Amino acid sequence: MEATFYLSGLIAVAATLMVVTRASAVHALLYLIVSLLAVAIIFFVLGAPFVAALEVIIYAGAVMVLFVFVIMMLNLGKAAAVKEREWLSPGMWVGPSILSALLLAELIFILVQNVQDGQSVYGGTAISSGAVIDSKEVGIALFGPYLLGVELASLLLLAGLVGACHLGWHTDLRFGSHSASRSDGARS
């Protein structure tokens, strides 16, 4: 099981690197999907099959489809890829690289300290104990201690829904059938 964990971890990191360096937006998105799938396998190995399934259904299967949909609609051709390649000049990498290197150093420092304190790298959770968290426990946690968070997230989604509904509303339908038929007449 541990080999699966490290292998999918490596795939996730490599795929994410490819996301950043690709010039074609659709190719970058495909690598991002691979990265999400690898993360789902990590969740599964760590004993959270429910979260793993939701990761695939929601992130890889729904959110990313919308991303691909929008990118397709933009109809980016070869010209966009060339422009993207120009933007990815070596000079561009300096700033982000320094920031990422600092974060990486911090992460390694914390991990090393944890190991020195005698804790396992995983913080003593599932991969060593083999405990599996099923959907019922996730549900009880969501609607127990985290109820407020769930409600706030649903409010946020509702706001998004209302906004999308407002943007998608046809102005000629808002004033009833009379003006709708008039605008149809004007169009023909």
Added chain:
Amino acid sequence: MDLAMNSGFSHEWAAIWVNLILILAVLFAFSAMLSWIERRLLGLWQDRCGPNRVGPFGVLQIVADSIKLLTKEDWIPPFADRAVFVLAPAIVAVTTLLAFAVVPIAPGLGVVDLNIGLLFFLAMSSLGVYSIVLGGWASNNKYSLLGGFRAAAQMLSYEVFMGLALMGVVMLAGSFNLRDIVAAQENLWFCIPQILGLATFAVAGIAEARRLPFDLPESENELVAGFHTEYSSMKFGLFFIGEYVGITLISAMIVTLFFGGWLGPLLPPLVWFLLKTLIVIVCFVLLRAALPRPRYDQLMTYGWKVMLPVTLVNLLITGAVVLSAA
């Protein structure tokens, strides 16, 4: 595989491999035969013959078709995105076959017994969208792109209530494990308490499989052939096989979730499962023979304004019943 051979190939491993290869072979053969069954049935209902020349009753038509597909030139258009163009047809074949792994065919017959089996099926069917969308995009052709757009919007919309329609079944069975769900139907098949769930899931299933009333991504009289316009040879063949495995998968899932899977009197479980699945498939073919294709905005309106509220009402009722019974 080599390791297993050297260490004597324990009895369990042999059983698993036989199980796996047998299911794969039968599934492929059946999906291939399905195109002949469908064309003969369509012929019957539309008062014409259908393919009846190759072999007795035209049974060997599929052999002729596959020889044709395999010997055609495998052409990739120079303006296409090569890597994605090749990848796209493989995705649909892989995801539908993987989803079939969780289908409980009979006691002891099936590839895996996964605790999140139902979620795995939903995950694979949601990944299947990429095949159509990317195929349409990579072809770099406006008809294909329009087909890809339609596929993305249609399949995303219908996936939403596809998952919700099944939650009633999950509530009644108390598990995402498909074998537990079949076992929970010992006394009463879920098609009776979950009649709304069955109706909505069947509609969503046809839309996910892109079958005729919902085949707008390819609608051949306006988009040439939609997302697979530029595909030829076995790459087209993979889309084709993917569609038929998809129909078999949706039918098998309907049987498992709503019609008691392998349960039934007298006959052995395997026969019951195959019989029920075949009946559902024939119903799908009948739908294709009978229904015209809706307009695109009608399709979206139908999905969001009719089917989604119906599934939510179904969830509400089921939840109330389960709570009051507990």
